Amino acid sequence: MGLHTLTATQARLALKRGDFSCVDYIQALLQRSAQHACVNAWVYQDASQLLKAARSIDQSGRVRKATHRLAGLPFAVKDNIDVAKMPAAAGTAALQGRVPVQSAQIVQQLKAEGAMVAGKAGMHELALGISGNNAFSGVVRNPYQLKHLAGGSSSGSAAAVAAGFAPFALGTETGGSIRIPAALCGLYGLRPSLGRYSRSGVIPLSKTSDTVGPICRSIDDLLLIDSVLAADESTYSIDFSRLRLGLPRNTLLSDLAPDVADIFEHMLDRLSAWGVSFIDADIPLFFALEQQASFPIVFYELQRDLPAYLEKTGKRLSLDAIQAGVKSQEVALTLASVLGEGGISEKAYRKALQLRLRLQALCTDYFRQHRLDGFIFPTTVLPAPKIEDSETVKHNGSVCSTFTLYSRNCNAGSLAGLPAVTMPAGLSQGLPVGVTVSGLWHSDRWLLYLTKAISAFLDPLEPSLGAF
DSSP states (O other): OOGGGOOHHHHHHHHHHTSSOHHHHHHHHHHHHHHTGGGOOEEEOOHHHHHHHHHHHHHHTGGGOTTSTTTTOEEEEETTBOOTTSOOOTTOGGGTTOOOSSOOHHHHHHHHTTOEEEEEEOOSGGGOOSSOEETTTEEOEETTEEEEEOOSSSHHHHHHHHHTSOSEEEEEESSSTTHHHHHHTTOEEEEOOTTSSOOTTBOOSOTTTOEEEEEESSHHHHHHHHHHHSOOOOOOOOOGGGOEEEEOTTTTTSSOOHHHHHHHHHHHHHHHHTTOEEEEOOOTTHHHHHHHHHHHHHHHHHHHHHHHHHHHTTOOOOHHHHHHTOOOHHHHHHHHHHHSTTOSOHHHHHHHHHHHHHHHHHHHHHHHHHTOSEEEEESSSSSOOBGGGSSEEEETTEEEEHHHHHHHHHHHHHHHTOOEEEEEEEEETTEEEEEEEEOSTTOHHHHHHHHHHHHTTSOOOOSSOTTO
């Protein structure tokens, strides 16, 4: 197995032992990226600067020091997260050439532990989609099968990790944009509770919903990165015999693709055998409230906060100018339909905020009424679609909106602000299937340990990726 197959925790231990140098490691990953550039995970990478940073780490001796938890590890950064002296265009033409002078706080935190930015990863334009088919920067392909999509909007972040270009990545999520691509690319992804990680230095979509989160190859990697970004090294022991997980069968478990349903039920059977109790129960009005509140909140905050953020960071640009530069047809149509005729009114926005509060109260009642520790469901209702199915896809005999179908199981929980972790649960015709566990606010660290406990009973996905 090549160096590109190592998880972040495996690579860090090997670097500390001196099994190979940081330069050796970076050269292997750069070679991997060059050999499989067709994945189109990167929108920017400076190989010479990355090798220079690797040589500096080798010479400093930091790679051997336990005090630098990430020394020698490169990571991919989504194109809407600022990195000093690197482009940050949020995947859209109007922001082409924008180069921040300061890195986002989360990037600074990782670099302080010895990690290096491997490059900027492609994304769905303006983070307004889940396919990763960007008419400006090109489609990001799924490393398992290149004719399929990587998912979005953190497309390149997931593809870079799955393809072996970087051991971990940063993505962002408003309504599923970490978990969807992580699931479709056979990875682990965390949507943290709002406020767990800093959002300073991130181009906003919806400031009251946006989160930054890691995408990794293993649950141990997620635990490691979370401990750095949240300054939280709490540990938990999971007792399956006392665990109660909700099964929202009429909402998040309905209308699944047959293979996804089979993989999910197989997981439930194995966990039941180990004593986990599953409670059939849905969150009332889960979808109805999300459908009424989500778009007004996102687009009001977009029209208010995006131009303000850009001006603050040295790029004065109106929303009209940003819209005019959009290249992806479905993003352009969405912006035109929602922001036309003056956009979302403050009255509609305030009403949507109240609906979100109602959704959050219902989530709290759901946990209390059924005495639940969390709930579990497939991250997406079907595996990665083909590239030609970026806008519509055939599912269970119907033609559906790709965005609506793939975001269905993630968006309401994201709107409510619930933390959630997706894990790879199996393969459907060579494509990964992900399963999410979600809990109440600020249960992030416990959810990660729950995922670790569940993952121990899952069959690992084949590490040699099908496309290669």
